[in-house]
Amino acid sequence: MDREAEIRKLGDLNRLIGIKEDARDRRFFEALLAPAFAISRASGANETRETFLDNVTLAGTGSHRSTKVTSVNVLGHHRAAVDCLVELDGKKYENHRIFVRSSVDSSWKLLAWANEMVAADVSPTRLKEIHGVYGLGAWRKWKEVEGLRPEDWDNLSATKCDSGRTSLQEAPSQAVERYEDLADIVSFLAVMNKNLTLLFRGQREDYPQLLPTLQRPTCPPDARWAVAGTMDANRAWYWNKLEGIEEKVREVLFEKGLPRWRHIRDSRFARWAVIQHYELWPTPMLDFSTSLRVAATFAFGEPEDFNSGEHKISNPSAEKSGFLYITGVDRLQSDLMALPDNDAVERSNGLVTVRLNAVCPPRAVRPHLQEGVLVCRYPFDGDWMLDPGRNDFSSRLIAKIKLIDRGSFWSPDFPRLTKRALLPTVDQLGDDLCSRVFPPNNDQPVGSKSAL
Structure with missing residues (x-):
């Protein structure tokens, strides 16, 4: 079975459904609907095959609906799920459709269809929140009651909430001035969110969104791949070039020797994952770490090297601050060859989390030192790659911590990691990747005035 061809076929079929509804084409739906078809309307009404066919002649009167396919998932050989965003009369509806067929040579039949109206202030394609998590509210409540007798402890389940905010900057934060206090908060969150693996990301600035490089509005000015103009203006160009960058990376990895190479x-x-970690090109992946100390180090900016063998705590005359973001995932994916045959967890959550040291070769020093993981929306298609709203990881936020260093955040027991520990100066693989990706006279988007 050609999976890509099936994805294209299903995408075309679902766009055609909207056209046929507007045309009130009963014969089309008689051929499309499975005998046991059922639909749940946005109004809450449920219909069978017979009632849907009776009503379809009225469905499109005086209306024109637009259909945007947001995901197509081919499940095995005989099942598929398609999500669409349909706009009708100024209102938007999420449509989830289940298709089945008796064999790979037969036509797809629509088995089930569920609609839901999208509120005006909610992005219909936003990454799915984590339901029922314990965040900073639970931690603060625990600090109030932990000294009491167990029988007097408050029921912390009342503090459960869904992750995320519309804007990252609206999320409440907790100020922390010592690494030990940070570890105390994280230890509590790890115990309370037992079903999740916690991931950490450190940033100097608290931006409105948590976006991968491909979806950010601007390019970092010091990036090798930066061209004149904003990221918004050149995003399609970067996305179209990414596949060629992948091929160059694959060539270098194979030349250097890569055990268990089929995943690459x-x-x-x-x-x-390799491209993003080495910052070779903008990708749809966002960096996190399983190491709290690694993320806290990067929250204060690029780490420094110490000139002597003695530990340097901090400069008390220069206050520093940064932000640490905590999220959680159900599974770290190490064997990417298991996808898409074993991807129920990823499809349920709408994202895949790649353990970086499982996909990078042993000679790639940085990925193994930084304990990095990369998170990406799953499954992907070209439509949403160009839409930042679909790739904002703010919706996955469990806790935001503001780190403040007035000279005592780090200690001899918990020192800040050095630049040599996280960004080694000798990384031959990184050098070889850069020289292959950025040869002289690289092309650039139309209208750009700077060279790559």
């Missing part, structure tokens, strides 16, 4: 050959996620 067959999985774009694996190639994106």
Whole structure:
């Protein structure tokens, strides 16, 4: 079965459904609907095959609906799920449709269809929140009651909430001035969110969104791949060039010797992970770490090297601050070759989390030192790659911590990691990747005035 061809076929079919509804084409739906078809309307009404066919002649009167396919998932050989965003009379509806067929040679039949109206202030394609998590509210409540007898403890389940905010800057934060206090908060969150693996990301600035490089509005001015103009203006160009960058990376990795190499050959996620970690090109992946100390180090900016063998705590005359973001995932994906045959967890959550040291070769020093993981929306298609709203990881936020260093954040027991520990100066693989990706006379988007 040609999976890509099936994805295209299903995408075309679902766009055609909207056209046929507007045309009130009963014969089309008689051929499309499975015998046991059922639909749940946005109004809450449920219909069978017979009632849907009776009503379809009225469905499109005086209306024109637009259909945007947001995801197509081919499940095995005989099942598929398609999500669409339909706009009708100024209102938007999420449509979830289940298709089945008796064999790979037969036509797809629509088995089930569920609609839901999208509120005006909610992005219909936003990454799914984590339901029922314990965040800073639970931690603060615990600090109030932990000294009491167990029988007097408050029921912390009342503090459960869904992750995320519309804007990252609106999320409440907790100020922390010592690494030990940070570890205390994280220890509590790890115990309370037992079903999740916690991931950490450190940033100097608290931006409105948590976006991968491909979806950010601007390019970092010091990036090798930066061209004149904003990221918004050139995003399609960067996305179209990414596949060529992947091929160059694959060539270098194969030349250097890569054990268990099939994931690099067959999985774009694996190639994106290498590209993103080495900052070779903008990708749809966002960096996190399983190491709290690594993330806290980067929250204060690029780490420094110490000139002597003695530990340097901090400069008390220069206050520094940064932000640490905590999220959680159900599974760290190490064997990408298991996708898409074993991807129920990823499809349920709408994202895949790649353990970086499982996809990078042993000679790639940085990925193994930084304990990095990369998170990406799953499954992907070209439509949402160009839409930042679909790739904002703010919706996955469990806790935001503001780190403040007035000279005593780090200690001899918990020192800040050095630049040599996280960004080694000798990384031959990184050098070889850069020289292959950025040869002289690289092309650039139309209208750009700077060279890559």
